[in-house]
Each structure stands twice: as structure tokens, then as C-alpha cells.
Amino acid sequence: MSEPTLRVEGLDVVYRVRGYDRQVLRGVSFEVGRGESYGLVGESGCGKSTVALSIVRYLPRNGRVSAGSIRVAGADVLGYRGATLRAYRARTVSMVYQNPGAALNPSLRVGEQVAEAFTVLGASAQEAGERARAALARVQIADPESVLRRYPHQLSGGMQQRVVIAMALAKDPALLILDEPTTGLDATVEAEVLDLVASLQDELHTSVLFISHNLGVISKMCGRVGVLYAGRLVEEGPVEEVLQDPRHPYTVGLLRCIPRGGVRKDQGGLNTIPGFLPGLGAEIPGCVFSDRCAFADERCRTEEPPLVSVGSGHASRCWYHERARDLPRAEPAELELPAVRRDARPLVELEALTKTFKQRGHEVRALEEV
Numbered sequence: 001m002s003e004p005t006l007r008v009e010g011l012d013v014v015y016r017v018r019g020y021d022r023q024v025l026r027g028v029s030f031e032v033g034r035g036e037s038y039g040l041v042g043e044s045g046c047g048k049s050t051v052a053l054s055i056v057r058y059l060p061r062n063g064r065v066s067a068g069s070i071r072v073a074g075a076d077v078l079g080y081r082g083a084t085l086r087a088y089r090a091r092t093v094s095m096v097y098q099n100p101g102a103a104l105n106p107s108l109r110v111g112e113q114v115a116e117a118f119t120v121l122g123a124s125a126q127e128a129g130e131r132a133r134a135a136l137a138r139v140q141i142a143d144p145e146s147v148l149r150r151y152p153h154q155l156s157g158g159m160q161q162r163v164v165i166a167m168a169l170a171k172d173p174a175l176l177i178l179d180e181p182t183t184g185l186d187a188t189v190e191a192e193v194l195d196l197v198a199s200l201q202d203e204l205h206t207s208v209l210f211i212s213h214n215l216g217v218i219s220k221m222c223g224r225v226g227v228l229y230a231g232r233l234v235e236e237g238p239v240e241e242v243l244q245d246p247r248h249p250y251t252v253g254l255l256r257c258i259p260r261g262g263v264r265k266d267q268g269g270l271n272t273i274p275g276f277l278p279g280l281g282a283e284i285p286g287c288v289f290s291d292r293c294a295f296a297d298e299r300c301r302t303e304e305p306p307l308v309s310v311g312s313g314h315a316s317r318c319w320y321h322e323r324a325r326d327l328p329r330a331e332p333a334e335l336e337l338p339a340v341r342r343d344a345r346p347l348v349e350l351e352a353l354t355k356t357f358k359q360r361g362h363e364v365r366a367l368e369e370v
Contacts, residue, residue, distance in 0.1 A: 003074045005175050005207035006032040006055065011068035013050055013059070013231075015280065022281025024050050025231040026288070027068070032175070037201065037208040039222035039239065041215060041254070045277050047231040048211045049098075052177045055209070056095050057085060073174045090120050094168035095177040099184065100160035104152040110163055111148030117170035135166040139196060158189035162196065169200060176201075177209045182217065194221060215258060219243055224313070227251050230278050230288040233307070237314030245325070247316035249293045252327045271329055287318070294328045295320050 013025035025047050032038040040048050053059050055070055057077060070077050073092055080088050097103045105113055111132055118128035118135075136144035139162040152160055161181060168176060178197065182190040198221065201208055210221050218225055218239060225242050227235040227250060235248040246252045253273040275292035278284060286304055290296040300319060307317045318324060355367040 002034060003071075004031040004033045005036075005073060006038075006209065007069075007071040008051070008055070009069050009071075011051070011054065011070065012066045013047075013054055013063060014066045015060075016062040016064075017280065020281070021066070023066075023231065024063075024280065025054070028228070028231070028233050029068075030226050030233065030236060032207045032209055034207055035201075035205045036224070037210055037222040039210045039212065039218035039225040040228055041212060041218055041225060042228035043213060043254070043273075043277070046228045048213075048228055049179055050231075051228070052095060052179050052209065052211055055175070055177060056089065056093055058095075091171050092173060093175045093177065094171065094173040095179065096161070096164050096168050096181045098180045100157065100164045100181075101152060103164050104160060106152055108151075109148065110150055110152060110155070114148065114163065114167055114170070117167045121171060131170070135170055136163065138169075138200070139163075139166045140192075141166075156189075157185055158193060161185065161193055165193075165197065165200070169204065169206070172204055173206060175209065176206050177211070179211045180213070182212075182214070190217075197221070215243065215254060227254070230282075230284070232288045232317065234289065234317045235315065236307075237311065241311060241314050245311075245314075247310045247314065247321040247324050248289075248318045249295060249324050249327045250289045252324050253292075256329065295323060 008031070009029045011025055011028040012023065014021040014023050016022075028047075028051060030038065030040075040051060042048055050059070050063070053063075054065055055072065055077070057080065059065070065078055072088075077088060104110070111129070114132040114135060115125070115128040118131045119125065123131060132148060133144045136147055141147050141159065141162055147155065147159065147163070152163075155163065165181075181197070182193055185193065194217065197208070200206070208221075210218065212218055222239050224237065225239045226233050227242070227248065229250045235242060235246065235251050242251065243255065246255060250273070253271075256271040257273065259270060273292055278288065278291065284304075286299075286301040287293070287296065288304075290300040293300065303319075305317050305319045307315045308321070310316050310321055316324070350370055353367055353370040354365070357364045357366060
């Protein structure tokens, strides 16, 4: 059996805050096979991005790995220092961040930034420029030459994300980490970016760690998924099985929070998960989800459940995993919203609106007769 591209075992991460170590990851373990897409889901603050930053070795100064191991392409990356660490980031692993606008340097043209991804690999300035144009064409940017001359703020969010993906794939990495890459994009652009990532993965056979809070995106992009809560992996397995037959109350709660088709917000709110995440570094002797779980009893609060197999490749960290689907619902309060007056005078009205941009002697019509 071949070595997986990524193997994380017993990973503990702490942040030093006001003189004390606050634990944020608790014994996280998972693998990403060669050419596989693995999803990591959970609400904001669960530790998903901390996992990614640990793998890339980009933890902030007050953060450190206190236990466990991370192996990428068979090598222990926690031991890397200096030139070895720089070579690892330059050639083996790439990361696409949540906000592409913040990831790009606003003071440099796009062409300089994309070309730099090739010059650090040893390409000459001329070769790097040619490969930068080819890289943008590969991520389906229609006019690479024009985009290379622009600054990041002159690109749309979807275009910025394509540029960042092009830079991340410049070195054909063994592992590509996507940290909520479609956050802030509209539905159409999101679908285009996801299709692009899927096609490039097939072409390059790159292993992908896909981090998201969007279960719909994970179901489309990944073969396996891990559910993270308060820094602990509480459920893991094949995507279809975890989403169709969840065995942890937290996973059930996440699935119930998904908006349902045909339901209006003035006719009933979304289901919610009562309560809040534990505070940073909180001491949790039992199950990390016990304070918010309707099934929790004294055992849950004092004994941490082990990760047990509940099916082929499917595991859950819950004493009562067989009852998870029967979790009582937390029904939202009914809100009385004012009725919409259909006969009222509109606040904004557009008629035959046309907008044209002029750039380098060309006219680009953005709106026409709207």
C-alpha cells in the first residue's frame, strides 16, 4: 500500500495567550491519499484553518504544535527548518486562502506576482513571463495578456481567485490546500471555480484538502470528509455515507442548518444548534460537544468517547452514535415579519442603463439596456 500524500496523526496545537497555552486542536488524525480530495467541515472557530496552517508551517508566532506528527509525501514536515522549509513551501505544498484579494499584493501587477511563482523554481525572467501567461490560460482566463498587466483591485473576485489558483498550481504541488476558496463569490462564479478545481485535479493528479463550512460544496468536491468541532475530529467517512447517515449529533445539527428549498424566511426560520463553541483553551474532560447536545448525560460530560467504527471507513466519536439521527430539533422562534407591499412605489428604478469602460483604446460594455 502506497504512502498517502498527507498523514496527520494525534495533532495538538496550542496558542500562547497572556502567558498560558490555550489548546485549539485536540489529537486530530486523518489521511489524504494520492489524487484524493478530502473535506474538512465545521462551523467558524472549530480549528479548520489552524489545521491548514499547521500543515504549511504558517502558524502565528504564538502558535505551536505541542504533540503529534504531520507527514507530506512521506516526509515529517515538523522537523523542517530554514532552506528545507522554504523548499517544502516552494515545491511540495500550496494553499489557496479564503480572501484572494488579501492574498495578492495590491502594489504589484498580477503578472509580476504570477511570474514570481516560477522564478523561485529557477526559471529565467523571460521563461517565467511565458509560463505565467500559460498558467492563466490554464485556469480559463480568456485574456491572459490583459490580466497580467492589471493590479489585483482591477479584477473581480472570481478572477482574483483564478489567479491565486494559477499561482498555487504553478509548481504542480503534491498537496493543494483550499481554505474556503469560494467564500464571498456568487453562486455562478462559485460553480465555475469548483469545476475548474475539479478539472485541474484530474489533469494534475494533485491531492486536495478542501476546507469549508458549506456541506454542498464538500459533497460535490470530495470523496471523504472529516467533521471538526472545537479542535476535535468527531466524525469521518465517505462523503455520501456521512451526509446520508450521520452518526454524530453535531453532524446532524450541521445538516439541519442547511436552507431547505421552497421554504420562505417569513414562514419559519432555519434550524439552529443551541449554544456556542467552548472558549479558546477550555478544559473539556468529556465529549467536546456535550454542552450543546440534547443527548448529553453525566457520562458524556466526564468521559471522552473514543472514535469508533460505525461502518466501512465510517467512524464517530459519540457514546450514542446509533441514536444520532433522532436528535431532538431546536425549533427556531417564529418571527412576525411585516407584510411586503407589492403596490408600493419602488425605491430604485433603472431604465435602459448602459455602462462602458475604456481601457487601452478598447471599449468594454459591462451593462447594456438594463
